[in-house]
Amino acid sequence: MTTTMSTPGGTEVRPAPAKSPVRGRRQEGGTILAVPALVWYLVFMVGPMIAIFVIAALHWPGMLQPVTFAGWDNVRTVFDDPVFWDAVRNTAVQLAVALPIMIVCAYMLGYYVAQKPPGHRVLRYLLFIPGLISTPAKAMVFYAALSPDGLVNGALKSVGLGSVTDAWLASPSTALACLIVLDVWGGIGFTAVLFAARLGSVPEEIGEAAQLDGAGHWRTMWRVHFPVIRDYVGVVTMLQFLWTFFGSAQHVLLLTQGGPGSSSTTLSFLVYQKAFIAADLGYSQTVGVILFLVGLVGLLTIRRTFRQNY
Amino acid sequence: MKHGKSWLPAHILAWAYAALLLVPLYYLLASAFKTNEEIFASPFSLPTSLSFGNFGTAFESADLGLAVVNSALVTAFSLALTLALAIPAAFAVARSTGRLGAFVEKVFSLGFLIPTFAALFPTFLLAAATGLFHTRMFMVLFLPATAMPLSVVILVQFMRTIPKEMEEAARIDGASTFGVLRHVYTPMCMPGIATVLLLNFLTFWNEYLYSLVIIGPDPSQRTVQVALPTLKSLTGTDYGVLTAGTVLTLVPVWAVYTVLQKRMQQALVSGAVKM
Numbered sequence A: 001m002t003t004t005m006s007t008p009g010g011t012e013v014r015p016a017p018a019k020s021p022v023r024g025r026r027q028e029g030g031t032i033l034a035v036p037a038l039v040w041y042l043v044f045m046v047g048p049m050i051a052i053f054v055i056a057a058l059h060w061p062g063m064l065q066p067v068t069f070a071g072w073d074n075v076r077t078v079f080d081d082p083v084f085w086d087a088v089r090n091t092a093v094q095l096a097v098a099l100p101i102m103i104v105c106a107y108m109l110g111y112y113v114a115q116k117p118p119g120h121r122v123l124r125y126l127l128f129i130p131g132l133i134s135t136p137a138k139a140m141v142f143y144a145a146l147s148p149d150g151l152v153n154g155a156l157k158s159v160g161l162g163s164v165t166d167a168w169l170a171s172p173s174t175a176l177a178c179l180i181v182l183d184v185w186g187g188i189g190f191t192a193v194l195f196a197a198r199l200g201s202v203p204e205e206i207g208e209a210a211q212l213d214g215a216g217h218w219r220t221m222w223r224v225h226f227p228v229i230r231d232y233v234g235v236v237t238m239l240q241f242l243w244t245f246f247g248s249a250q251h252v253l254l255l256t257q258g259g260p261g262s263s264s265t266t267l268s269f270l271v272y273q274k275a276f277i278a279a280d281l282g283y284s285q286t287v288g289v290i291l292f293l294v295g296l297v298g299l300l301t302i303r304r305t306f307r308q309n310y
Numbered sequence B: 001m002k003h004g005k006s007w008l009p010a011h012i013l014a015w016a017y018a019a020l021l022l023v024p025l026y027y028l029l030a031s032a033f034k035t036n037e038e039i040f041a042s043p044f045s046l047p048t049s050l051s052f053g054n055f056g057t058a059f060e061s062a063d064l065g066l067a068v069v070n071s072a073l074v075t076a077f078s079l080a081l082t083l084a085l086a087i088p089a090a091f092a093v094a095r096s097t098g099r100l101g102a103f104v105e106k107v108f109s110l111g112f113l114i115p116t117f118a119a120l121f122p123t124f125l126l127a128a129a130t131g132l133f134h135t136r137m138f139m140v141l142f143l144p145a146t147a148m149p150l151s152v153v154i155l156v157q158f159m160r161t162i163p164k165e166m167e168e169a170a171r172i173d174g175a176s177t178f179g180v181l182r183h184v185y186t187p188m189c190m191p192g193i194a195t196v197l198l199l200n201f202l203t204f205w206n207e208y209l210y211s212l213v214i215i216g217p218d219p220s221q222r223t224v225q226v227a228l229p230t231l232k233s234l235t236g237t238d239y240g241v242l243t244a245g246t247v248l249t250l251v252p253v254w255a256v257y258t259v260l261q262k263r264m265q266q267a268l269v270s271g272a273v274k275m
Helices: A021-056 A073-080 A082-114 A120-132 A135-146 A151-158 A175-200 A204-212 A217-228 A230-255 A267-276 A281-305 B005-031 B036-041 B053-061 B064-095 B099-113 B116-129 B136-159 B164-172 B177-188 B190-206 B209-215 B224-234 B239-259 B261-274
Strands: none
Touching: A021 A281, A021 B064, A021 B099, A021 B116, A021 B136, A021 B177, A073 A281, A082 A120, A082 A175, A082 A217, A082 A230, A082 A267, A082 A281, A082 B005, A120 A175, A120 B005, A120 B239, A120 B261, A135 A151, A135 A175, A135 A230, A135 B005, A135 B224, A135 B239, A151 B005, A175 A230, A175 B005, A175 B261, A204 A217, A217 A230, A217 B005, A230 A267, A230 A281, A230 B116, A230 B209, A267 A281, A267 B116, A281 B116, B005 B239, B036 B239, B053 B064, B053 B239, B064 B099, B064 B136, B064 B177, B064 B190, B064 B224, B064 B239, B099 B136, B116 B136, B116 B209, B136 B190, B136 B209, B164 B177, B177 B190, B190 B239, B190 B261, B209 B224, B224 B239, B239 B261
16 A cells, blocks of 8 residues: 555665566566465455355355345345444444544654653553454453453442442443443554654654744644654554454454443444354345445545645 | 653653553453452452462363464464465566566555455355365465465565666576575565564464354364453353463463564564555
8 A cells, every 4th residue: 555664674665666678578487476375365365255245145044044045135134123223333433432532642652752752662662562462362351350340340449439330341331432442442552653663764854843943742743743644644544444343343252242232233243243143144244245345435535534635 | 851841741641551551461460360359359469479370270271272282383384374475476576577467466455455354254154165164274274365465565575675686696697586586585585574474473373253263162273362262251250260361372472572572563563554
């Protein structure tokens, strides 16, 4: 998507527009080497992707049940299902809350780290930790912390707020909020390191010039540095959008199973749940198609919003 | 001067967030050495004794030892296969100037747009159709495919920096195309290979949903990420054992991160940029 990247040496590498006649002649011997990777990719990634659209048009009430052609029936069933609309609402809330908080906080934190304040190395090390922890491990930490006798309630009790304690994951009003907190908790740190790395390659003179003109750090951060890395912010937002949008299935599965009721069912969890728990495969893959299309539209929208405009 | 008084709120906020990251991790580590009663009574206190009883229980009840071995096997073989596929492909794309090479590159760059998760069920069908359902084998074949776009694109960037005089010199010495790949390109893009390895090590080791659905619950096959959540139901709500198990699964990643911190951050950052 972007054409430059930094190598571990820290230098910018640009794909060289190599166009020498010598190379042109030699290519026939080499291009075939790309075939295995390509075949692998088509079989394991593109094939299943296409299959989603096919299965979405089938009536398939379980692995061993007879399959019939359903046409648009699945779409109608899905749109008539209140659970689907709950999932749409939950996903919308999740994205609308988690993404802005994550990106804005991470940008500011990244800016802070990039200024190399005292202790920034330690901070960088710590901020990265959530990026290393696997989803099940993260979920287990939160499961233990949010359980009725866990960390959060213990902390509330010790500061005299025993009355607000709750079974956080088992209560319809807080289950979705817990999932959002989990996303934001780890997302900010990891994203901040990405921003810090990118901000580190912005020439220092830019910031210094702004400060000489009397701009404070707040102004420098938003009016000077932000426009410079706007494109990159867009890429990172796309990334977090995809992770939150598709990745929520794992958190939901591990922590709340979509409940209580459908209060924490997200769209991507619905795909999983209908396929592997309810065995309604046509329904599941119809939601999969919707997920895919919404994801694509979301990506393009974010890309357009953050396009460099200077 | 640069970080004067006006920075105080920023310092406080940044370190407050760092504390917010650390508290659950401290809780995780401390609880691993405690009993349920101790955790409930005083969630923040240091453990009174450093007994590894919880670790032992976690190890036995969820067969975590075997699961670690399975995870290591899947990760190692997937990494090897990823390199075996991605290095030649990147080599082909990086050297080619024709339309075909550009097309292949396009296919892989578009791969970033494919949300792999959506294809979970069709992949499950593919596993069933190939007769590799409920085996680690399928994951070893499948994971490299998911890693292909990123790996190829990163390696191509590195290979494009290799001067073509290197190849010409090797050609004069009578090297074949394969020889050029082996003796010129591969050694010269070792940093790129390291990046790809680190990045995919993390992804493969931490992979959960596909492993859960495809490898399934069989203790002799399942990976550590699948085994871990079973502690939740196996032990009832013994948080000591649950957290001990979680700590165990984090150790390999943590060790690699601490040793290769700089390199790993760069790998992950470049991975995200390529998205």
